[in-house]
Amino acid sequence: MEYFAFTVENALKKNGVHGDQGDWINKNQWREAIRSSGYVESEIYMAVAQGG
Template identity: 60%
Template sequence: MEHVAFTIENALKLYGINGKGEAWLTLDQWREAIKRSGYIESEIFMAVTKKKLAT
């Protein structure tokens, strides 16, 4: 849930009224907001950690 909130926060800061002032976000802009949230790195870390614990 934390990453969902960070994604929305990033999207609004980058592309909202105080950012670029976009009325609607594109799919690429949402992808950028997701990347900036740290979600992808977190999932990779969790997968590596889980794999190490299984061995």
């Protein structure tokens, strides 16, 4: 849940009223927000740590 909340926070801060000020957040902006959240790195780390 932490990564989800951080993803939404990143997306809104970077693309909302005080960011790019677009009408809608597009797919690429969501992808960047997910990358910025650290979720992908965490999943890779956990897979390596668990041996698989």
